[in-house]
Amino acid sequence: xxxxxxxxxxxxxVEAVTLVIILAIAGALWAFVGLAAEMLEGDLHEFDERILxxxxxxxxxxxxxxGPQVEVAMRDLTALGGITVLTLLxxxxxxxxxxxxxxxxxxxxxxxxxxxxxxxHLMKFSFARPRPELVPxxxxxxxxxxxxxxxxxxxxxxxxxxxxxxxxxxxxRIRVFYIVVAAILTMLVGLSRVYLGVxxxxxxxxxxxxxxxxxxxxxxxxxxxxxxxxIEPEKSVDS
Numbered sequence: 035x036x037x038x039x040x041x042x043x044x045x046x047x048v049e050a051v052t053l054v055i056i057l058a059i060a061g062a063l064w065a066f067v068g069l070a071a072e073m074l075e076g077d078l079h080e081f082d083e084r085i086l087x088x089x090x091x092x093x094x095x096x097x098x099x100x101g102p103q104v105e106v107a108m109r110d111l112t113a114l115g116g117i118t119v120l121t122l123l124x125x126x127x128x129x130x131x132x133x134x135x136x137x138x139x140x141x142x143x144x145x146x147x148x149x150x151x152x153x154x155h156l157m158k159f160s161f162a163r164p165r166p167e168l169v170p171x172x173x174x175x176x177x178x179x180x181x182x183x184x185x186x187x188x189x190x191x192x193x194x195x196x197x198x199x200x201x202x203x204x205x206x207r208i209r210v211f212y213i214v215v216a217a218i219l220t221m222l223v224g225l226s227r228v229y230l231g232v233x234x235x236x237x238x239x240x241x242x243x244x245x246x247x248x249x250x251x252x253x254x255x256x257x258x259x260x261x262x263x264x265i266e267p268e269k270s271v272d273s
Contacts (some may be wrong), residue, residue: 051163054253062247066181069240073100075164082234086168089229096170098229102114108226109173115184115223120147120191127195134202137266139256143198146252150190153248154183154241165232172230182233185224189245192216197253201260209271220245 072078091097098105113119124147131140163180165171177183196216220253224238260267 051252052257055250055257056208059250059254062243062250065238065243066247069236069243070161070180070232072159073236078234078236082166085167086106086166086227086231089231090169095168096233098172098231104229107173108229112173112184112226112230114219115188115227117187118131120187123195124191127199131198131202133258136202136266137183138215139198139201142256142259142265143194146194146248147191148243150194151187153244154181154186154190157181157186157244163234163237166234168271169231171232173232175232179233180237181244182224182227182237183239184227184236185233185238185241186245186248187241188220188223192219193249196221197249197256201266204269206271210245232238264267 052240069078087095089099091099098108124143128140128144131137131143158178158181161180162178162193165175165179193213193216202213203209203212224242227233227238256265257268259265272273
């Protein structure tokens with residue numbers, strides 16, 4: 035393969051990746067808008083109620099299925115989407131990037147996480163959906179319900195951290211590992227919110243979709259900024 039052919043092949047691959055990311059962002063935003071519209075029209079009420087009730091013992095809505103051990107595990111999992119844990123993890127990754135000499139990437143990451151937090155609060159304020167009262171809450175909550183802040187910020191934080199860490203890694207299997215772990219943690223946090231009775235399932239789906247769209251947008255922007263030297267470039271993948 036000549037140098038010209040290699041460059042053309044690389045260019046096509048890069049553009050293909052960009053197109054996939056853009057399509058994924060569009061799909062996630064479409065899902066969020068659809069959920070929001072259905073929620074405002076009340077069309078998700080039956081779906082939400084059925085799932086919440088299926089997670090409680092028949093005849094005793096204060097008792098979630100699975101017993102005390104599962105309840106404790108769900109409390110632990112939901113803490114992974116709390117502001118304290120997410121902040122500590124973000125600070126750890128920021129320190130890692132700075133120690134690697136990637137100060138511009140660290141600043142970009144900090145802005146991306148804070149921006150996602152602001153968006154989450156704005157969405158909650160805009161929709162102002164009441165928390166579910168169908169079943170007793172197992173943990174204390176105070177803010178609005180849609181979208182789920184824990185679910186959205188887990189997607190924003192874990193996926194964005196995974197993307198930024200992946201940019202520093204040459205081995206494709208390690209990059210995939212970062213993304214898979216981030217996705218699993220995000221899913222577990224969201225599921226715990228429904229199990230604990232503090233969110234409707236559609237709240238969690240909305241948080242996941244909007245958070246994923248944000249993280250994918252950060253990934254796309256990081257790729258472009260890296261190509262133009264505005265932040266440290268992404269490591270090339272080992273062949």
